[in-house]
Amino acid sequence: MLAVALAVTLGAAQAATPSQTTISPKSIDAATQLRERALNDDTGYKVVESLTTEVGPRMAGSEADARAVAWAQAKFKQLGFDRVWTEPVTFPKWERRSESAQVLGDHSQKLAVTALGGSPGGTIEGEVVRFADLASLQAAPAGSLAGKIAFIDHEMERAKDGSGYGMGSRIRSAGPSAAIRAGAAAYMMRSAGTDSHRNPHTGITHFDDGLAPIPSAALAAPDAEQLARLVALGKPVRVKLALDCGWNGTATSYNVIGEMRGRSKPDEVVVIGGHLDSWDLGTGAIDDGAGVAIAMGAGKLIGDMKQRPARTIRVVAFANEEQGLFGGRAYGEKHVADVRKHQIGAESDFGAGRVYAFSTSAPDYAKDAAKQIADVLAPLGIAYTPGEGGPGPDVGPFAANGLAWAALRQDGTDYFDFHHTPDDTLDKIDPKALAQNVAAYAVFAYLAADAQGDFGSKPGKVTPPHE
Incomplete structure (x- = not known):
């Protein structure tokens, strides 16, 4: 009986300890090819050009914000996303x-x-x-x-x-x-x-x-x-x-969401995105049209692959980040019960400068997989910097409830020359730098979605780093 009890105890302990998360050589090869295709693809730039030209500034709750929501839905469909939907976000409306x-x-x-x-x-x-x-x-x-x-x-x-x-x-x-x-x-x-x-x-x-x-x-x-x-x-x-x-009453906008469905675990998702709203002085190119474009571009490239990753790539264009992370909070609250189905999340909201560093919140059992992702990112000039960075603003509320996160940190040397000003316009974006961002997000999202094992998402209150 003692031997049986010991075996049961050991089995329970092993079951409670996740196995090592790994990424197969085949997936690494596919991601390497994806990286090179992305560097020569202009989808991201075309997306941000379309948003800033056809919609322009889009302050939360404004008429232009509603046009931006319609634009995002149409753009997801144009890019071939399998599923597109919206989730409402209500907030106080401020007007200038x-x-x-x-x-x-x-x-x-x-x-x-x-x-x-x-x-x-x-x-x-x-x-x-x-x-x-x-x-x-x-x-x-x-x-x-x-x-x-x-x-x-x-x-x-x-x-x-x-x-x-x-x-x-x-x-x-x-x-x-x-x-x-x-x-x-x-x-x-x-x-x-x-x-x-x-x-x-x-x-x-x-x-x-x-x-x-x-x-x-x-x-x-x-x-x-x-x-x-x-x-x-x-x-x-x-x-x-x-x-x-x-302030002038309340308004309702929407998180706009597009998915490229995974081949074998479609109900599990890797979330990437940016925020759709902007301030009203410029056209919201670097803050955060670029982030929306990077995520959409990465999602499209993954969706176009001959063999998609196991999990679904979910791209979120978040509502009203600028006035209080309303879209990010709403997404986290709506999906918190499914935190384990969220493999990992990352948001681009720091302009269009080149990504220079990568890190994740991966627990010990997933750190080798994070290093594998970093190795494929390295030829893009991206250093692996474990212990640095934090989740993007809209990912932050969900990360505080257990979502695993990744940081793809961008060079923001000149970001605050244009941030929240009339000078936040399309000409401030370097198309080659934007393509490097799309490549980085595509590699990260694909490999995370095709990994054997998870990156630590689980229910619980945590305090993620704040950049």
């Missing part, structure tokens, strides 16, 4: 109508400004008080800025991995609430960007519960510098900030 700012008095001049997403409208005239950083504004005594305009003049640092954006984003999201606590009537910031053009960078902001929102805007970098020089002259500088914008 007009915006302006002007220095008043002896040095009267216009300033290039844009409202931050989520800002209320209003016209404010007040003395500007400059702060070098967020901490300085947060330390301002309550009431010390009564009737004044708080101005944070922080210069974002350029970096390949975009790490300078972290502070810029915090200043955009936390600055208005800090200004309100100090009594300010309005808030302005130097744009979270790395360019020196008179193009202000928009982006969503937030107001802490219990605070009455105030008009909040971003200045183009040269205008922020001009305002700082005026303040440095030592005399009070008054500015008139006029914003016509605000």
